[in-house]
Amino acid sequence: MSITPLRPRTGPNNPEGPPVRLVSDGAPGSIGGLDDNALFRTIVLPYIDEAYRLARWLTSNGTDAEDVVQDASLRAFRAIRSYAGGNPRAWLLSIVRNTAYSWMRKNRPATIVSVDDLEVVELEHAASDESRDDTPEASLIAKVDAEQLRAAIAKLPAPFRETLVLRDIEGLDYREIAEATEVPIGTVMSRLARARRRLLETLRQDD
Amino acid sequence: MSRPKSDDSSVLLVHAYLDGELDPANALSVAQQMGQEPALAAEAERVKELQKLIHDRLPREEAPAGLRARIESSIGATERARTTPSWMQSWRALAASVLLAAAVASGATWVVTDSQRQPTQVAELLVSDHIRALMAPEPVDVVSSDRHTVKPWFNGRIPNSPRVVDLAKDDFQLIGGRVDVLGRTPVSTLVYRRAKHLISLTAVPIDGKLALGGPASVDGYNIVGWVENGTSYWAVSDLETKQLEMFAQLFRSSQNEL
Numbered sequence: 288m289s290i291t292p293l294r295p296r297t298g299p300n301n302p303e304g305p306p307v308r309l310v311s312d313g314a315p316g317s318i319g320g321l322d323d324n325a326l327f328r329t330i331v332l333p334y335i336d337e338a339y340r341l342a343r344w345l346t347s348n349g350t351d352a353e354d355v356v357q358d359a360s361l362r363a364f365r366a367i368r369s370y371a372g373g374n375p376r377a378w379l380l381s382i383v384r385n386t387a388y389s390w391m392r393k394n395r396p397a398t399i400v401s402v403d404d405l406e407v408v409e410l411e412h413a414a415s416d417e418s419r420d421d422t423p424e425a426s427l428i429a430k431v432d433a434e435q436l437r438a439a440i441a442k443l444p445a446p447f448r449e450t451l452v453l454r455d456i457e458g459l460d461y462r463e464i465a466e467a468t469e470v471p472i473g474t475v476m477s478r479l480a481r482a483r484r485r486l487l488e489t490l491r492q493d494d
Numbered sequence: 495m496s497r498p499k500s501d502d503s504s505v506l507l508v509h510a511y512l513d514g515e516l517d518p519a520n521a522l523s524v525a526q527q528m529g530q531e532p533a534l535a536a537e538a539e540r541v542k543e544l545q546k547l548i549h550d551r552l553p554r555e556e557a558p559a560g561l562r563a564r565i566e567s568s569i570g571a572t573e574r575a576r577t578t579p580s581w582m583q584s585w586r587a588l589a590a591s592v593l594l595a596a597a598v599a600s601g602a603t604w605v606v607t608d609s610q611r612q613p614t615q616v617a618e619l620l621v622s623d624h625i626r627a628l629m630a631p632e633p634v635d636v637v638s639s640d641r642h643t644v645k646p647w648f649n650g651r652i653p654n655s656p657r658v659v660d661l662a663k664d665d666f667q668l669i670g671g672r673v674d675v676l677g678r679t680p681v682s683t684l685v686y687r688r689a690k691h692l693i694s695l696t697a698v699p700i701d702g703k704l705a706l707g708g709p710a711s712v713d714g715y716n717i718v719g720w721v722e723n724g725t726s727y728w729a730v731s732d733l734e735t736k737q738l739e740m741f742a743q744l745f746r747s748s749q750n751e752l
C-alpha cells in the first residue's frame with residue numbers, strides 16, 4: 288500500500304521529543320563540547336522510564352526489564368558516538384528492544400517468535416480476521432479492568448505488542464515507531480491495525 | 495455487516511486518521527469515507543474506545559527507584575563527574591549563593607564556612623551514600639515505618655539520635671534508617687519514600703566544620719538543606735526539587751510533634 292498520505296515532516300528524523308542540539312564547535316573529541324557522559328545524560332537518561340516500560344512489556348517481568356534496561360543503557364553509552372542527532376527516544380528504544388529480544392532468546396527461547404515465524408503469524412491472523420464478520424458494540428469493553436487489559440496485551444505476539452505499546456501507551460508517532468522497531472512505516476500501520484483488532488477480540492472474549 | 499480486512503488500506507487510513515498521522519487533505523477524505531461506510535465508522539469507534547480504555551486503565555509507571563543510579567554508576571558517570579568542569583564549578587557557586595540568599599531571607603541559622611568546597615564535598619558524599627544505599631539490597635539498616643522504633647535504634651550507634659517524624663499522612667512514608675559515614679563522622683540518615691522515589695535525610699551536627707550551602711543537585715540528585723537546633727539536615731533524592739522542598743517544609747514544620 289502507499290504511504291504517501293502521511294503528514295509531511297520537516298526534517299529527516301524530525302524528533303518529537305526535546306531536540307538535542309549538537310553544535311560542531313566543541314572541543315576536539317567531543318560533540319558540541321559534550322563528553323560521553325554529558326551526551327549520555329542528555330540522550331539516554333531522560334528516557335529511562337520509557338525504556339523500562341517497553342522492556343517490561345517485552346519481557347513481561349519487572350526484574351528482567353531492569354536488567355534489560357541496564358544492559359541497553361550500557362550499549363547506548365558505548366554507541367553514544369554513533370547517535371546521529373535524530374530522535375533520541377526512538378534511538379534508545381530501538382536499543383532497548385534489541386537488547387530485550389537477545390535477552391529473551393538467551394533466557395526464554397521458548398517464548399520468542401522469530402522474524403521468520405512472524406510472517407506465518409500475520410498470515411494466520413489475517414485469515415482469522417477475515418472470517419469474523421461481527422461488529423459488536425465498542426462499549427462492551429468498557430468494563431474491562433487493568434489486569435484483564437494487561438493480560439490481553441501480554442498475549443499479543445511481540446511484533447504486534449511492541450507496536451501497540453509504543454503507539455497507544457507511549458504515544459510515539461508512526462515514524463518514531465518505524466525507527467524504534469526497524470521496519471517501514473507501512474508495516475507499522477498494518478501491525479498496529481492488527482494489534483488493535485486482536486486486542487479488541489481478546490477483550491470481548493474475556494468479557 | 496461485513497468488515498473490511500485489517501490490511502485493507504482504508505482501514506489503515508482510519509487508524510492513521512485517529513492517530514493524527516494524516517495531512518489535512520487526506521484526513522478530510524478519510525472522514526468523508528467514514529461518513530459513507532458504517533463499517534469504517536464502527537472501526538473508528540472501537541479504536542477510540544480501546545485507546546480510551548488503555549489510557550484510563552494503564553497509567554504509565556516510572557522506572558523503579560535506583561535504576562537510574564545503577565545505570566549511572568555502571569557507566570562510571572558518578573565517578574567521572576567528580577572531575578567537575580569549570581562551568582559546573584561556577585554554576586555550583588551560583589547555586590550555593592542562591593541557597594544562601596534563601597536561607598538569609600528565611601532567617602535560618604547558617605554557618606558560613608571559609609570556602610564553598612566543604613558544603614560541596616558534603617553534598618557529594620551524601621549523594622554517594624544515597625546511591626550506595628539504592629544499590630544495596632536494602633536502603634536502610636533498620637526497617638520500620640514506626641518512628642518510635644527508628645529513633646531508639648540510633649541510640650548507641652551515634653552520639654545524637656535524630657529527630658524522626660511521621661509524614662505518612664502527607665504521603666512521605668518512613669521506611670527506616672541507616673548510619674552513614676561522612677568523612678570519619680557517623681551520621682544518622684532517615685529514609686522516606688514517596689511513590690517510587692526514596693529520600694535520604696541525613697542529620698549532620700554542626701561542629702564548626704560542617705555547614706550548609708553547596709549545590710542544589712549533584713549528578714541528577716536534588717539536594718535540599720536546612721539548619722535547625724545546631725544540626726544541619728540534608729535531603730537527597732531523585733524526587734523533583736519542588737516535592738523535595740515540600741518534604742523539607744513538612745519535616746521542619748512538624749518540629750513539635752515529639
